[in-house]
Every structure is written in C-alpha cells, then in structure tokens.
Amino acid sequence: xxxxxxxxxxxxxxxxxxxxxxxxxxxxxxxxxxxxxxxxxxxxxxxxxxxxxxxxxxxxxxxxxxxxxxxxxxxxxxxxxxxxxxxxxxxxxxxxxxxxxxxxxxxxxxxxxxxxxxx
Numbered sequence: 001x002x003x004x005x006x007x008x009x010x011x012x013x014x015x016x017x018x019x020x021x022x023x024x025x026x027x028x029x030x031x032x033x034x035x036x037x038x039x040x041x042x043x044x045x046x047x048x049x050x051x052x053x054x055x056x057x058x059x060x061x062x063x064x065x066x067x068x069x070x071x072x073x074x075x076x077x078x079x080x081x082x083x084x085x086x087x088x089x090x091x092x093x094x095x096x097x098x099x100x101x102x103x104x105x106x107x108x109x110x111x112x113x114x115x116x117x118x119x
Contacts, residue, residue: 002036005036006036006039006040006043009036009037009040010040010043010044013040013041013044013051014044014048016051017051018051019051019052019053019054020037020051020052020053020054021054021056022034022037022053022054022055022056023056023057024055024056024057024071024075025057025071026057026063026067026070026071026074031074034055034078037053037055037089038078038081038082038087038089041053041082041087041088041089042085042087046086049086049087049088052088052090053087053088053089053090054089054090054091054092055075055078055089055090055091055092056092056093056094057071057075057092057093057094058093058094058095059071059093059094059095059096060096061095061096071093072093075091075093076091078091079091
C-alpha cells in the first residue's frame with residue numbers, strides 16, 4: 001500500500017510544478033503524511049528535486065511541554081535528514097509574536113470570566 005502511495009506522490013511531484021506545503025501537528029496523521037513526503041522526495045534522483053517543499057508547524061503555545069518537545073524533536077530530525085540527503089525540504093515552526101499570544105490569553109481569561117475581550 002505505501003509503495004503505491006509513494007509512487008503516486010512521486011508522479012505528482014514530477015508532473016506538477018506547484019510547491020508543496022505540508023501541515024504538521026505532530027499527530028499520527030500529519031506524522032504519516034510528513035514521512036511519506038520525505039520518503040517520496042528521497043526516492044527522486046537529486047537532479048530532479050526541483051519542487052519547493054515545506055513542512056510547517058504552528059506552535060499555538062498551548063501544548064504541554066512533553067508534546068511540544070516531541071514535535072520539535074521530530075521536526076529537527078526531518079530537517080537534519082533533509083540536509084544530510086540534499087532533499088531541499090524546508091522545515092519551519094511558526095510561532096505567534098509574544099504580544100499576540102499574551103493578548104489571546106488575556107481575552108480567553110476574560111471570556112471565561114464573563115468579561116468582554118480587550119480591544
């Protein structure tokens with residue numbers, strides 16, 4: 001089953017020039033998709049690796065530390081594997097600016113306390 005999926009992804013990679021943006025949450029589904037993408041790109045000869053591929057994770061800053069650490073470790077492994085094998089897969093963790101994060105926390109606290117959100 002997985003070889004068929006990888007073959008289909010490789011055909012899409014070669015036949016469609018649009019970049020791939022892969023969302024990653026650290027859950028089982030996104031981990032499997034990211035693994036398939038990495039395996040697919042690795043199976044393509046280096047000279048044919050021209051498609052921009054990015055694996056993106058949004059750090060909502062609400063994950064418990066153990067989960068956040070697992071996500072960061074997994075993405076770091078993907079990043080290192082990509083670099084070591086010249087896969088050209090960009091791996092990014094997107095984080096909200098601290099002021100936005102703090103505003104969101106304040107608004108959540110106010111909302112749960114029955115007050116209106118801050119401007």
